[in-house]
Amino acid sequence: MDKWYMVVVVGPDRPGIVAKVTAALFDGGCNLGEASMTRLGGNFTMMLMVQSEGRERAVKAMLAPVVDSLGLHLHIDSIKGELHHHVEPDVRITLFGEDRSGIVAHATAALAEVGLHILSLESDVAGSEDQPIYVLHIEGAAREGVPALESALEIIASEGIETRLMPIDTLIG
């Protein structure tokens, strides 16, 4: 079992998707690696590392019945496994404000400029339909140091987005 695939499954959310998709993979002799699954709007999204002896088409075939019956989209890519090499974040940034187009693009451009390597990003559209707000959580590795990020946050704040930065000082004990 040395082949790894990234399996992406997206579709209208309903209870039981995870159980059915992962059971099909297990029954097909696959092993799961790391996964990220979340509900975005009314859609359920899964990204999972799947280890299989079979080829891409074999993985696709074992998922086809489940995916079809649940009305899901499926996408599979061959990848490198590279487990056991987590990159630790050293900073957490929260941004929030009135929702509008361009928040993510502008904010992440400013942060990339000062050396932020984004390791995870989650965002929600909250508030009400007529007054939506955008809430963004980023964890990353500040390759040019955490203080260097402050200038980017100033730029973001000048565009009316509130910013909070918290260094992550991981304790190893």
Next chain:
Amino acid sequence: MSVLQILQYPDERLKQVADEVTLFDDPLRAFIHDLEATMRAGPGGVGIAAPQVGRSERIAIVDVSAKKKIKQHGRMVLINPEIIAWQGSVVGREGCLSVPDYTGNVVRAETITITAQDEFGEQQRFEVEGYEARAVQHEMDHLDGVLFLDRLVSRRSDLFKRKVYQ
């Protein structure tokens, strides 16, 4: 002085409640030297507890002095430690010598008052706060067979909840 082997989860010995230390002799002090050497051998280790090297006794070492600009007591040998008061709670990221390649968020008391004996059996008392308090609580958990994995809270921020308040 020798570097001891660190047990890794899911080793069952990490789940045991450790015994109280009653004899403060030279072999105990020799073990503490080895335990400290083991803590310093790994990169970034700021604490270690005896159960992590397979010795089920209530012994921990904490030293966060490598971190600059924080309140701390330097090297602390904590034998039979007890938390006698605590205040506040704060979320922070932890990892563990016994759980490689994983870190997670854990809630800890912000300030604690502890009593403990040193390697000669002398009673000591420390007021500990912040990062150092987190380290002490992490190590004391090992003495009760508790890992930070037992205390994980969501990585997603708890600042904003998606609940609708009517």
